[in-house]
Amino acid sequence: MPVTRANAMSKENKKVAVIGAGIIGMAVASCLQRDGHDIFVVDPNEPGLGASFGNAGVFGTSSVAPMSMPGAIRQVPKWLSDPYGPLAVRWSYLPFIAGWLARYIAAGRPDRVERQARALRDMLGRAVDNLAPLVEAAEATAVFHRNGSLFIYRSAEGFAKDRQTWDLRARNGVQWEELDAAALRQFEPSLSSNCTYGILVRTNGHTSNPHALVTCLAQNLIKRGATIHRTAAIGFVLDGDRLRAIRTTQGEIPVDAAVVAAGAFSRPLSRQLGDRLPLETERGYHIMISDPEVRPKVPIADQEAKFVATPMDTGLRLAGTVELAGLNAPPNWERSRILLHQARGLFPALRDNYPEDRLSLWMGHRPSLPDSLPVIDRSKRSPDVFYAFGHGHVGMASSGMTGMVLADLIAGRRPTIDITPFRANRFA
Ligand SMILES: Cc1cc2nc3c(=O)[nH]c(=O)nc-3n(C[C@H](O)[C@H](O)[C@H](O)COP(=O)(O)OP(=O)(O)OC[C@H]3O[C@@H](n4cnc5c(N)ncnc54)[C@H](O)[C@@H]3O)c2cc1C
Known part of the structure; x- marks a missing residue:
């Protein structure tokens, strides 16, 4: 050695x-x-x-809203009771994560959220520009894209429910364009007609191959x-x-x-x-479809189903969900398959079933502190x-x-x- x-x-x-x-x-x-x-x-x-292998690959200059937002805790029972929901807890792990959850809830107090958002703005505001020189030096520009990302709501009312998050983003310098149903369809024709409201953040970027x-x-x-x-x-x-x-x-x-x-x-x-340090893991999953029927121009975050569809070099990656189950529990691949079900609501051209050789499933450990x-x-x-x-x-x-x-x-x-x-x- x-x-x-x-x-x-x-x-x-x-x-x-x-x-x-x-x-x-x-x-x-x-x-x-x-x-x-x-x-x-x-x-x-x-x-x-x-x-870093299987994430959604988004360089979110707009990701300044912390995960624990005021009132978000009220959504938890609904998410946990919905088998397609974005959050799952292995109940046997609950005693181990109770302290982290208590801090997580406390981090959602309005004054703390403002402070955390300012810190995230400092970290992320120039995310794409900060990475660019490293990417260029490493000759990785082929997998580095600076063409924005899209956030989708089923309706303007859906957006209104998320208003406090976007207000927080606005207070921290995030700028966006709002797209109505027609503009959305023009920007991304593969989207379902149920998606009637979009937000385009042009300063975001993504990698088409994180690995x-x-x-x-x-x-x-x-x-x-x-x-x-x-x-x-x-x-x-x-x-x-x-x-x-x-x-x-x-x-x-x-x-x-x-x-x-x-x-x-x-x-x-x-x-x-x-x-x-109260470091925990929020386990996340992806499912990838090779040779997909749809290839969106930019990553698309479904703000209601809470996952991201990213056009990767090797297919369409559907990534998201949070599972609280620690570092050692085996993956629950149902969490990956749920993402395909959700994505059909976004892209009607996707199929119900794919042969297994067109799918790949992945689970990874987000390293997460409660704030x-x-x-x-x-x-x-x-x-x-x-x-x-x-x-x-x-x-x-x-x-x-x-x-x-x-x-x-x-x-x-x-x-x-x-x-x-x-x-x-x-x-x-
Ligand atoms: C489903 C999902 C979607 C995501 N989407 C996005 C996104 O769109 N945009 C975004 O910004 N982030 C996203 N993330 C978060 C992002 O993936 C993580 O924050 C990031 O990858 C963490 O990087 P890391 O280098 O800290 O950890 P890792 O990539 O996990 O790397 C840690 C490394 O440490 C090594 N290691 C462990 N123990 C030791 C040891 N004792 N000695 C030496 N080495 C050790 C491991 O082998 C590993 O290689 C997503 C995460 C998930 C799960």
Whole structure:
């Protein structure tokens, strides 16, 4: 294993271990490498096989509304009782997630929602522009699209019910165009005539292959001298509060600094450093149809059924749903199939049944904190270990800014955004 520090590094150029090769780890590593640091990534899997693999791929500059909104809790009984609903809970997991749920509900208080939205705006407002240089350097422009995304309601009344969310977005600088039934049909002829009201956010973007995007970032890192090692981080070697090495399942790796970017699996690592964080997983699913009957121009979010249909290079991806069941329970593939049922309401040309060889099903672990904000900070126990995890529903979109902030923190520069809302001690 290439673990020795061959040459003494200047204070500015550090050897940095990035723990986790999802979109967050790869964006952070890319920004650190751009600053001249020596990068060593560890992940037990190939890059991009975690939550970053099967998501809807939307770079949502408009995704500034936290998941817990005032009054949203009133919808929960309806969602849970509907087998096609967007939320499912494994009841046996409820005792384990009760504390997280209590914090989640508290995060929906109006004053907190305003604060969280401002923090999300800072993270996401320039999501597409922040990612673009990394994408260009990694020669991944073929899977990077800057042509907006569409939000669909069955009626203007459906939109009115969501008004508080759009007002919050407007207060945070999101701009959109409202499309009536005719304009909607003109923009996207494959939509059902039941969809009579649309919102087009032109500043949003998407990737047509999240896995390829992460892979390109990883390959570019290697091309420029980084090492990516297939091993899991299990801890840290500290000398006082200074980091000497990370411990992995294959031995110690001497480093000057480390970034924990292991997504939903980051909790045991941060706990070793004295930070007890309420990191949970909101499991999400997708179903993909290869050679689909419809190929929308841009990602389409069904705001009532709560899923996204994204045109991917390999087919139409229907992604969404939240299942609270922890990291270890086996997938419930019915959650994927429900998405196909829902999508037929959006695109009548889709079929009821497909041969299994045209479908692929996936489940992934969103890394979620109850206030819908990630943790981006130094650890309590060591100034050399940093956190970049917990990006929930917006990890693809917030990866560029996360990388920039981490590079600033490690260089001792002041980040361009206020990072107080992302502090690890906010749950203390
Ligand atoms: C259905 C669904 C749809 C979504 N749609 C969108 C969307 O449209 N737009 C958007 O912005 N976001 C979306 N998301 C959220 C987004 O996918 C996540 O926020 C993002 O992928 C998280 O990235 P990550 O790098 O933190 O985690 P991951 O991609 O899960 O990567 C973590 C990595 O850490 C590794 N790891 C774990 N433990 C260790 C260890 N001990 N040592 C070393 N490595 C370790 C794992 O193997 C993995 O590779 C969606 C998520 C889901 C589930």
